[in-house]
Amino acid sequence: MFTLDWSFLSKKVVGTQTYFSWLMTAWETTLTISLFAFIIAFTLGFLMGVLRTTQNKYLVLIGNIWTEIFRNIPVLVQIFLWYFVIPKIFPIFSKLPAFALAVIALGLFTSSRISEQVRAGIQSIPTDQRYASLALGLTTYQSYRFVLLPVAFRLVLPPLTSEAMNIIKNSSVAFAVSIAELTMYAIQVQEETARGIEVYLVVTALYFISALIVNLISIVVEKSIQIPHFIGGRK
C-alpha cells in the first residue's frame, strides 16, 4: 500500500542539526529525565517504604501520607502542579528549569509506587525474622540493615524493574511542560516532514529499546546478587 521513506532523517533542520541528530538529542533527553527521576524515585520510595514498616506510628503515618498523595493524583496533573502551581506558592521553584520540575514530578510519582512495593516486600518477610534479629540484640537500624533489607531488596527487584521501565514510558508526559523529548519530537517532526508513520515507528522503537536495556541491566543485577536457594537464586 505505502512505502516507507526514511530520507527525512538526513535532512537539515537548522545549522548542523539533522532530523536524525535531533532524534538522538530527544532520546538522550528522555533517558536523562528517566535516569534522574528514577534516582529520586528509588531513594525516596525506599525510604518511605521502610518507614511504613517501622513500629513508630508517626513514621508510618508520614510514609502513608506520602504514598497516598503521590499515588492518587494522575502523573500528568502532578507535572502541571509542579510546573504551574507550586512555583506560584513557593517562588523558589520558579528558579528551577522545567527539566528539573519534570524530574521531580516524575520521581515523586514513581516514589509512591516504589514505596508500596518496598513495604510489601518487607512485610512479606516472616515477622519471626524481625523479632529474632531484635532478640539477638540488634538495634532497629541494624535489623533493617543486616536482616530485613537485604532480603527485601532482592524480593522487590522484579517490580522495581517494571517501575524503571515505566518511568521511561511515563517520561513522555514531560512533553506537556515543553521539554523536547521523544514524544515532542514525534509530534513536531511528523508535521514538518509529513512522514508520520516513519516518525512514530522510529520513536516507538527507541522507547522499546530503552525499556529493553533497563530490563537487561536488571537481569544482570539480579544474577549478581542472587542468594542460592532463595527467590531467583541458583537451584
Add this chain to the structure above:
Amino acid sequence: MKNKFVHNALVFFAIFTMTITGAMANTLEKAKTTGKFTLAYRESSIPFSYLGEDGKPLGFGWEMCKLIAEEVKKETGRKDLVVESQAVTSQNRIPLIQNGTVDVECGSTTNNSERGKQVTFAINYFYTGTRFLVKADSGIKSINDLKGKKVVSTTGTTNYQILRNLNDEKKYGFELLGAKDHADALLMVESGMANAFGMDDILLYGLKASSKESAKLAVVGESIQVEPYAIMFRKDDPKFQALVNKVITNSIKTGEFEKAYKKWFQTNIPPKNVNLNAPMSKELKDNLKALSDKPAL
C-alpha cells in the same frame, strides 16, 4: 463516535461515487442539472466558519458562501436551487471538493501553491502571519525585543518550525519552547513561564478574546511569513471561478466586505459573545485593491 462513523462512511461513499462518475468539472452545469448546490463549513474555525449554539453554521466565510449560493441561483436561473451544507475538516476538505461532495468551501484554508495543484482558490479574503501574544506590560513590541526571552509555540505546527528557523538564521537569540496545545501556550504566557507565544495572529486574537485576563494581553510584532486564506472550489472551472470572484469583488466595492469584516472580527460574536478585536491587516487592505489570488509558497 457515531458522528465519526457517519462521517467516515460519507467520505468513503463520496470517494466511491467519484470513481464511478468521474470528477465534475463544471460546477454551474452540475447545479443546474441536479438542482443542488453544497456549501462546506468548518465546525470550529472561529470566526470564519463554525457552528453556532443552534448547531447551524455561521461566520465571515459562511456569509460569503451564502452570497455565492445566491449568485449561483441567479446564474443558473433555478429559483428552486437547494442549498445544502456539509461539514468538512482540514483533512477531508480537499478530497470532498475534488469529488464533488461539496461545491465551495469558505473556511480558514491557506491558499498555497501545493494545494493550488489540487483545487482553485478565489481572491484571497484574509491574511494571517505568525505574530506574538505577550503581556501588555512586558515592553515587548517586536521580534527584536525577544533576545534572551522565552518564546513558546504549539508543538506540531508550522509556526514552531518557522520561529526555530528564523531564530537560527537571524540570531534573534530567544529560547523556543513547544507547548502541548494552544491553551497551554496561552497559560504559559499568562503565568510568566514564557514571555511570548508565537502563532497565527488570528488564532492569537481568538485566544486573547477568550482569556480571563484579556486586557492584560497584547498581540504584537510584524507578521512573519504571511499566508492568505481563500475560498476554495474545483480546479479547471473558469466559469465558476469568475462567478466567485465577481461576488467577492462586488462585496468589496459595495463596502459589504468591510462591513462583514467589522461584524466578525471587531464586534461581539457568538458563541461566547466576545470581540476578537482583530484590525484589518495591511496585507488584506492592499488586497482589497489588488484583488489578487496569489498563493503563499
